[in-house]
Amino acid sequence: MKNISILGSTGSIGCQTLDVIRNNRDEFNVCALTANSNIDILYKQVLEFDPDIVVVADYEKYKEFKSDVASYNKHIEVLHGEDGLNCAATYEKADIVMSAIVGIAGLKPTYSAVEKGKTVALANKETLVTAGRIITNMAKGKNAFIIPVDSEHSAIFQCIDRNREFVSKIILTASGGPFRKKTAEELKNVTLSDALQHPNWNMGKKVTIDSATLMNKGLEVIEARWLFDIAAQNIQAYIHPESIIHSMVEFIDGAVLAQLGVPDMKIPIQYSLTYPERTVASDSKLDFSKHNSLSFEKPDTGRFPCLKLAYDALLDGDSSCIALNGANEVAVSLFLQGKIGFTEIYDMVAKVLEGHSRININSLDDVFQVDNWSRNVALELYKKR
Ligand code: NAD
Ligand code: MG
Numbered sequence: 001m002k003n004i005s006i007l008g009s010t011g012s013i014g015c016q017t018l019d020v021i022r023n024n025r026d027e028f029n030v031c032a033l034t035a036n037s038n039i040d041i042l043y044k045q046v047l048e049f050d051p052d053i054v055v056v057a058d059y060e061k062y063k064e065f066k067s068d069v070a071s072y073n074k075h076i077e078v079l080h081g082e083d084g085l086n087c088a089a090t091y092e093k094a095d096i097v098m099s100a101i102v103g104i105a106g107l108k109p110t111y112s113a114v115e116k117g118k119t120v121a122l123a124n125k126e127t128l129v130t131a132g133r134i135i136t137n138m139a140k141g142k143n144a145f146i147i148p149v150d151s152e153h154s155a156i157f158q159c160i161d162r163n164r165e166f167v168s169k170i171i172l173t174a175s176g177g178p179f180r181k182k183t184a185e186e187l188k189n190v191t192l193s194d195a196l197q198h199p200n201w202n203m204g205k206k207v208t209i210d211s212a213t214l215m216n217k218g219l220e221v222i223e224a225r226w227l228f229d230i231a232a233q234n235i236q237a238y239i240h241p242e243s244i245i246h247s248m249v250e251f252i253d254g255a256v257l258a259q260l261g262v263p264d265m266k267i268p269i270q271y272s273l274t275y276p277e278r279t280v281a282s283d284s285k286l287d288f289s290k291h292n293s294l295s296f297e298k299p300d301t302g303r304f305p306c307l308k309l310a311y312d313a314l315l316d317g318d319s320s321c322i323a324l325n326g327a328n329e330v331a332v333s334l335f336l337q338g339k340i341g342f343t344e345i346y347d348m349v350a351k352v353l354e355g356h357s358r359i360n361i362n363s364l365d366d367v368f369q370v371d372n373w374s375r376n377v378a379l380e381l382y383k384k385r
Helices: 012-022 039-049 059-070 081-090 103-115 125-142 151-160 205-213 215-227 266-274 306-316 318-336 342-354 364-384
Strands: 002-007 028-035 053-056 077-080 096-099 119-122 145-148 167-174 235-239 245-251 256-260
Touching: 002 012, 002 081, 002 103, 012 028, 012 039, 012 096, 012 266, 028 039, 028 081, 039 053, 039 059, 053 059, 053 081, 059 077, 059 081, 077 081, 081 096, 081 103, 096 103, 096 266, 103 119, 103 125, 103 318, 103 364, 119 125, 119 266, 125 145, 125 215, 125 318, 125 364, 145 151, 145 215, 145 266, 151 167, 151 215, 151 245, 151 256, 151 266, 167 215, 205 215, 205 318, 205 342, 215 235, 215 306, 215 318, 306 318, 306 342, 318 342, 318 364, 342 364
Parallel strands: 002 028, 002 096, 028 053, 053 077, 096 119, 119 145, 167 235
Antiparallel strands: 167 245, 245 256
């Protein structure tokens, strides 16, 4: 029986992690759950999975939740804020910590889990985008094991297996998002509801918008750089609209291995929990009679410049990746609130990066210094527009 602590249990990845656990009750036990503010969903999860620790990051919602839980007469520790998240991330009993908070809010608890030498199932890509060097060095020093959950990185992880030294190239696939066929002119007028219609995946709002701008693929290039210790020039992205091949690895002898499956996040989530073993999943089988062609195209960085911005940031250095991420989080949030247009996401991130002067990143304090700077500049740009 493995004990699982889920950071971000009320989100898309968090709920699907609980689906996997529900289907494998004799293999997994939930020991901690955390949410930001969605206490209605959290309460249902608590009743069903009976964890030892529950964390509500938001203080007002925590107070409300704590009094709700008082009527539920089981011993359960209810915590709040950053300290609460760190408790769930480092809980002695947890065999695996599922890191599924969205954005840089996931960095500190994930850092704490790695520092504690935990096995971390990592969905929160922003952790490696903003602190990839710090986290991967710490993981080595503390014997922490990071298992990727992002479908592309799970695919690469499965293809590489024990052959890391023979890898020559990583090929990340991308669906191309809902605007793959739109012209640059048409992209200026797409709406929020258009952008939220992802053709193949049902995900949280932030990653859905990132998929529409292709920033998601850019963040995943940076994530791959750190997870697999591979140079940016050896990571390629290809549009593969069918989302059947989840990514590929080319080896020095020219052999290419790919991982295929239906686009269902429960597959990489389940693998991150059962690794190195596998277990039966109830649905999600590929039917080859329905897929008679798999296609690939080069991403058009003219129409989708965010991907190039991420490659440039990766080549430029760690602080540029942090600035890219911070500006993007602000821009996506403004777009989700209907305050800026779709193509302004790129404009904002590009302008923040233009004004960024690199600094050395040696600690989480350095990371948050650049993150704060980039957020402030992005918000200033919004006010001045
Ligand atoms: P989501 O928005 O659906 O859920 C986010 C979770 O984080 C929620 O439980 C929320 O309560 C919590 N959270 C948000 N802000 C917080 C804060 N400030 N403090 C504490 N908790 C907070 O997001 P998601 O789609 O599940 O994505 C989670 C992560 O996984 C992201 O980094 C995303 O890029 C990555 N990812 C998601 C998918 C997917 O299919 N959804 C696929 C690959 C990777
Ligand atoms: Mg992905």
